[in-house]
Amino acid sequence: DTAVSQTPKYLVTQMGNDKSIKCEQNLGHDTMYWYKQDSKKFLKIMFSYNNKELIINETVPNRFSPKSPDKAHLNLHINSLELGDSAVYFCASSQDRTSGSYEQYFGPGTRLTVT
């Protein structure tokens, strides 16, 4: 009965590879998010989708491409991985874009290590 789940939990890969992270929520929420948390625990929004529509697209290299096949899923594809992409990536969801301003539910995170 996991609310927000992510796969994989750990991802170790080499520079230049392409990888994907998947996220699913079973809360019936309309809005989903991708965050990046660096080694100093600083958490920063990358993207947000509301009912499959992109509503937040922060200054992120275009090697990162989110995809939302339906409102319960939000995937993150990363091309040509670089050392600086090493971080923990969190998926989150909220009931809608408005309630997302004060209540978001986070997944367990995907720890990406690029060697």
Added chain:
Amino acid sequence: QKEVEQDPGPLSVPEGAIVSLNCTYSNSAFQYFMWYRQYSRKGPELLMYTYSSGNKEDGRFTAQVDKSSKYISLFIRDSQPSDSATYLCAMSGWGSSNTGKLIFGQGTTLQVKP
């Protein structure tokens, strides 16, 4: 200068102590103020949120917002070892283009020693 500043700590206190965690911010348009707790190797979980200025209490936790000083606080009474975690403040909400974009502080790592 970051929009939200938070002392990363670490902060170490004995069990039973009162803990005060703080954040300052620069964007006067923020309207929602949240505290998330993040245990090691887990995702953040929402502890409390407040709208605009004032206090909010939930059990051992009290959140305070002072918009005039652009300062928010989280107080933990009778701290327990299970409170050991990183505490992240977050803020959002400006104008009509409310997209749920949260701006986080860096997080304060708290250790409560038995």
